[in-house]
Amino acid sequence: MAGYKVLVIDDSPFIFKAVKRALEPNGFEVVDNAPNGKIGVEMYDKYQPDVITLDVTMPIMDGIETAKALIARAPDVKIIMLSAMGDESLHSQAREIGVKQFIRKPFKPDELLEKVNSLLGE
Amino acid sequence: MLREIALITEKAFQEVSIELLETEFLPGKRFIIDFPFKVAIIIGITGSATGRLYLECDLETAVKVALIMNFGERLDEPNDVYTYLAEFGNMISGRATTYMTDKFKNKEFRLSPPAIFSGKGLETLSPRIKSKMLYFRGKLGKFFVDIGFEEEHQ
Known part of the structure; x- marks a missing residue:
């Protein structure tokens, strides 16, 4: 999976660090951390x-x-979508928009890696 | 309802502690955190009912938690202690509200981003909130959690 770029949109620096530790040893480049959605959209363009x-x-x-x-x-x-909340109504709301994968926090590195690989394999 | 919410919150706290910090905290009797410098996180709960989760510990415990969350490495900045503890509180609140949504089928809860407080002699008052206090002890230290909702939702 070398060369794939991952952007983290999360207000917690802990999650950015956890995503880096899960993905970078597997060849991903975790490019940046946006602390809110507005900056996240700008970073997506960048x-x-x-x-x-x-x-x-x-x-x-x-x-x-x-x-x-x-x-x-x-x-x-x-x-x-990485969330501390895991209720079905939130998932279905996100699914309706077009989000396909969810992980509940806290997560294991292998769980994130599997979901990322699954998304990229689609 | 408040008693059930307290049990759900207790379960969420214990689960997240084990999954995130790989350490156990046991619920127990009331205590006072006598360390002079305390850290508190408040997470607002919105949706079907309005409430909040308050999480408090001493600075020493907060530092231990932050170091574990930082994979045993030194923190990049001293203020990371607070943001890491806020994320810990967010995970507990998220887990608890998920269980509340599952338990009370016609209710739906959402969270607001954590507010962080630190200092000496912290004392909080929530006049319109009816709440339950939970006390946890573990190898890393002690935590006080107060979960409550506005009275009209009880």
């Missing part, structure tokens, strides 16, 4: 990442609004 990990609860623009904005820009954008 980096054109292959995969985005997206938090739900964030200041300024939350994960659902960010996913809508990203998909409006690039309908094929690959998003993994």
